[in-house]
Amino acid sequence: MHLSTTSNCSSEASIFDKLLITEYSPTLVSPLYVVGLAGPSELGRIAARILLERAQARLFAELYNKHFPDHVLVTEDGTCRLLRYEFYESSRSSPNMIIAYGDDGITFENPESGYNVFDELVMLGKNSGASNLILIDAIQMASSESTYVAATKTSLTKRLVNKGATVIKDTHLLGPAGIILGMCRLHLLSAIGIFPTLTPEGSAEKSAETAVKLVEDSFDIKYPRVR
Numbered sequence: 766m767h768l769s770t771t772s773n774c775s776s777e778a779s780i781f782d783k784l785l786i787t788e789y790s791p792t793l794v795s796p797l798y799v800v801g802l803a804g805p806s807e808l809g810r811i812a813a814r815i816l817l818e819r820a821q822a823r824l825f826a827e828l829y830n831k832h833f834p835d836h837v838l839v840t841e842d843g844t845c846r847l848l849r850y851e852f853y854e855s856s857r858s859s860p861n862m863i864i865a866y867g868d869d870g871i872t873f874e875n876p877e878s879g880y881n882v883f884d885e886l887v888m889l890g891k892n893s894g895a896s897n898l899i900l901i902d903a904i905q906m907a908s909s910e911s912t913y914v915a916a917t918k919t920s921l922t923k924r925l926v927n928k929g930a931t932v933i934k935d936t937h938l939l940g941p942a943g944i945i946l947g948m949c950r951l952h953l954l955s956a957i958g959i960f961p962t963l964t965p966e967g968s969a970e971k972s973a974e975t976a977v978k979l980v981e982d983s984f985d986i987k988y989p990r991v992r
Contacts, residue, residue: 833876
């Protein structure tokens with residue numbers, strides 16, 4: 766296990782800024798980097814879990830940060846742990862994959878905190894040689910069954926439009942999704958956001974499956990055989 770930390774030290778205390786716990790360093794070739802955001806519906810997290818199960822992905826790293834909310838999760842066995850992002854890898858899928866998602870309840874009180882955390886998240890993919898970052902989150906709509914997309918390159922949006930997606934145009938993309946895509950463009954990492962609509966009559970699970978199928982079809986994902 767490898768620990769990577771940055772700390773602010775004083776005579777009274779030492780508080781970590783960020784902590785990346787790495788179980789091992791995977792050997793991957795141009796992996797597809799999928800980030801599932803929780804949001805109010807947990808749609809992105811659900812999609813990420815579907816992908817990691819199909820890809821037989823293994824947990825290789827956890828990211829903690831002092832900007833995460835000041836509470837812990839109590840697990841089913843009664844033990845406590847800090848909020849975190851988890852990173853899984855599959856060297857057996859084609860293309861290779863990194864799949865990440867965070868705990869429900871990770872929010873930020875100010876923009877600086879979000880930029881700090883999501884820059885770390887994007888750079889993990891950049892340093893792993895990721896070919897593309899695929900962000901999955903939900904969009905709330907009164908009545909629509911479309912899946913919307915936005916990207917750092919028009920070639921990426923065209924690829925998904927050919928699979929039935931609708932491009933988001935002439936608007937602002939707020940919150941974590943916007944910061945991550947913006948950071949990707951800043952760091953020259955090709956990225957696309959996939960936003961299935963979540964209607965009052967629809968379910969997060971169904972929308973998550975829609976997003977996963979779009980990723981699978983657009984990037985021709987082939988999973989390893991079930992052991």
